[in-house]
Amino acid sequence: xxxxxxxxxxxxxxxxxxxxxxxxxxxxxxxxxxxxxxxxxxxxxxxxxxxxxxxxxxxxxxxxxxxxxxxxxxxxxxxxxxxxxxxxxxxxxxxxxxxxxxxxxxxxxxxxxxxxxxxxxxxxxxxxxxxxxxxxxxxxxxxxxxxxxxxxxxxxxxxxxxxxxxxxxxxxxxxxxxxxxxxxxxxxxxxxxxxxxxxxxxxxxxxxxxxxxxxxxxxxxxxxxxxxxxxxxxxxxxxxxxxxxxxxxxxxxxxxxxxxxxxxxxxxxxxxxxxxxxxxxxxxxxxxxxxxxxxxxxxxxxxxxxxxxxxxxxxxxxxxxxxxxxxxxxxxxxxxxxxxxxxxxxxxxxxxxxxxxxxxxxxxxxxxxxxxxxxxxxxxxxxxxxxxxxxxxxxxxxxxxxxxxxxxxxxxxxxxxxxxxxxxxxxxxxxxxxxxxxxxxxxxxxxxxxxxxxxxxxxxxxxxxxxxxxxxxxxxxxxxx
Numbered sequence: 247x248x249x250x251x252x253x254x255x256x257x258x259x260x261x262x263x264x265x266x267x268x269x270x271x272x273x274x275x276x277x278x279x280x281x282x283x284x285x286x287x288x289x290x291x292x293x294x295x296x297x298x299x300x301x302x303x304x305x306x307x308x309x310x311x312x313x314x315x316x317x318x319x320x321x322x323x324x325x326x327x328x329x330x331x332x333x334x335x336x337x338x339x340x341x342x343x344x345x346x347x348x349x350x351x352x353x354x355x356x357x358x359x360x361x362x363x364x365x366x367x368x369x370x371x372x373x374x375x376x377x378x379x380x381x382x383x384x385x386x387x388x389x390x391x392x393x394x395x396x397x398x399x400x401x402x403x404x405x406x407x408x409x410x411x412x413x414x415x416x417x418x419x420x421x422x423x424x425x426x427x428x429x430x431x432x433x434x435x436x437x438x439x440x441x442x443x444x445x446x447x448x449x450x451x452x453x454x455x456x457x458x459x460x461x462x463x464x465x466x467x468x469x470x471x472x473x474x475x476x477x478x479x480x481x482x483x484x485x486x487x488x489x490x491x492x493x494x495x496x497x498x499x500x501x502x503x504x505x506x507x508x509x510x511x512x513x514x515x516x517x518x519x520x521x522x523x524x525x526x527x528x529x530x531x532x533x534x535x536x537x538x539x540x541x542x543x544x545x546x547x548x549x550x551x552x553x554x555x556x557x558x559x560x561x562x563x564x565x566x567x568x569x570x571x572x573x574x575x576x577x578x579x580x581x582x583x584x585x586x587x588x589x590x591x592x593x594x595x596x597x598x599x600x601x602x603x604x605x606x607x608x609x610x611x612x613x614x615x616x617x618x619x620x621x622x623x624x625x626x627x628x629x630x631x632x633x634x635x636x637x638x639x640x641x642x643x644x645x646x647x648x649x650x651x652x653x654x655x656x657x658x659x660x661x662x663x664x665x666x667x668x669x670x671x672x673x674x675x676x677x678x679x680x681x682x683x684x685x686x687x688x689x690x691x692x693x694x695x696x697x698x699x700x701x702x703x704x705x706x707x708x709x710x711x712x713x714x715x716x717x718x719x720x721x722x723x724x725x726x727x
Contacts, residue, residue, distance in 0.1 A: 282616060473560050491575050521676070629681055
């Protein structure tokens with residue numbers, strides 16, 4: 247296959263995974279800006295008052311995701327009431343508090359006109375020097391406003407919809423609605439269990455004793471907290487998906503044959519080992535070229551570390567929870583709706599959005615760092631998701647994917663490889679290469695990938711245009727089975 251043909255197929259595949267109405271991306275980008283804003287820099291002089299103004303913006307971001315999937319009959323009205331109104335109210339609270347704390351001083355001898363002009367000049371200066379959280383909020387509102395204007399004139403639509411595939415399988419409307427509610431919960435409200443646990447374990451003791459509990463500084467505390475939050479998350483998700491969804495996920499919670507756990511162990515260990523040997527080879531070459539005879543040579547053993555056993559066990563539980571949800575339930579539904587490769591890719595996008603709140607909470611990123619983190623998260627989750635999906639489909643169990651996922655996280659928390667510039671990008675590139683090799687040379691059998699799908703699904707897999715929809719077909723909406 248020629249390079250031009252490969253690029254064309256890749257472009258067609260990416261286009262098939264984008265909304266049928268490209269302007270819907272403006273709306274999604276605006277909502278993501280609101281999500282990012284909550285953890286960005288706000289006015290430090292306001293202290294905890296920032297939280298009061300940020301909470302309505304957090305609500306607006308979650309409501310925006312909800313409107314993406316369930317816009318209702320009066321979509322414009324819902325956007326204005328659930329997104330614009332809370333956001334403007336939150337910003338208004340912050341500006342009123344800022345005006346009272348650090349606003350311009352006024353003299354009783356000033357005329358009303360001069361006071362207004364002075365206030366306007368002060369507001370201009372504050373907007374010009376506004377922190378990034380405020381700027382991201384304004385960008386988000388602008389993008390949402392552009393899309394809403396198109397929506398009001400009938401030249402845009404919601405809910406989010408994708409080009410259809412011939413292998414899509416009709417589902418029960420109730421199950422389709424539960425699927426949308428689950429996706430909305432995963433990308434907008436998954437921070438709630440962790441936030442409540444943080445309040446109980448940190449907030450209450452801090453209020454009672456006026457000092458930070460010592461256990462908060464322990465890495466075990468953060469890992470254990472994430473595990474408990476994950477268990478709560480799993481319980482909520484299984485409640486949302488209903489009986490049929492729980493049965494689908496339960497069918498993959500079983501022990502596979504021995505070779506699959508061994509292969510699951512080999513993937514992350516092999517990739518990080520390869521990175522370690524590569525870094526050692528580079529350092530050894532530099533030592534031989536510049537430091538031979540003056541410094542001792544690099545020691546191979548220093549390029550490897552072993553993560554703590556208990557930490558791996560706790561991380562496995564957290565990873566298992568995510569695998570039950572994403573590979574156990576969502577993956578089957580997305581593959582049946584959108585085809586093998588496109589379905590896996592879309593699960594990776596949802597999985598990436600699932601991490602946005604944690605990625606940007608309590609961070610002070612620059613604009614370049616925000617863009618890098620977004621691209622990094624999307625690339626990481628889509629690349630890793632293809633490997634985890636391959637393990638799940640081939641082994642017909644989520645246990646191997648949970649092992650790989652847990653080890654990947656363990657190597658992040660307790661790095662095996664010494665840090666160097668670009669290490670994370672190298673690791674993700676290797677995972678992407680592994681995903682390509684697995685699907686290229688050991689493809690998933692169609693009867694496994696489309697278990698329970700229509701009879702023509704397997705035939706569709708064998709066509710040269712696998713995963714590429716026919717442009718003449720109508721759009722498939724997440725609001726309709």
